[in-house]
Amino acid sequence: MSQKITTFLMFEGRAEEAMTFYRSLFADAEVRSLTKYGPEGPGAEGSVTHAVFTLAGQEFMCIDSAVQHGFGFTPAVSLYVDCADEAEIDRLYAALSDGGGVLMALGNHGFSTKFGWVNDRFGVSWQLNLA
Known part of the structure; x- marks a missing residue:
């Protein structure tokens, strides 16, 4: 298998909302896989453990981090x-x-x-x- 690079987006509780919003904006968009935390955690129940989605044929991954971080997204990327x-x-x-x-x-x-x-x-x- 050849190496593959995929954009990975880490949210804190809004991953599914973001994914749904982005999919509404771009053609050829779909959710390929989506798993969520259950009541056992460690993330909030119903938040995204891991998801793979596409926008205009480009693949992305996202999660809702179960850990609060002192950083977020930056325009540097x-x-x-x-x-x-x-x-x-x-x-x-x-x-x-x-x-x-x-x-x-x-x-x-x-x-x-x-x-x-x-x-x-x-x-x-x-x-x-x-x-």
Whole structure:
């Protein structure tokens, strides 16, 4: 088997909510596997032990950490999306920035005719580019 690299997202209780939200935004999206903590823990009952999902054919993994951490997501690592048209970039920018924060407003920044950078409501950073 050849080596494979997959983006792994660690949440603290909102993994399934994030996965559902992301799947609503991208075509060719599905949950491939999902397991949850039961009453025996160690995480909160019903939170995600481990999940694998795809967005636009790209595979991701996520969990709800059973341990509280002193860190979260940072814009130093972001998900980069080349959008096919203006309607797509506008839709994704609006949805992903809703409840999150804007790092770079959607516009012409010289290196791209239309680009925006946001943190979503879960803290995950997204760079959106009009291809």
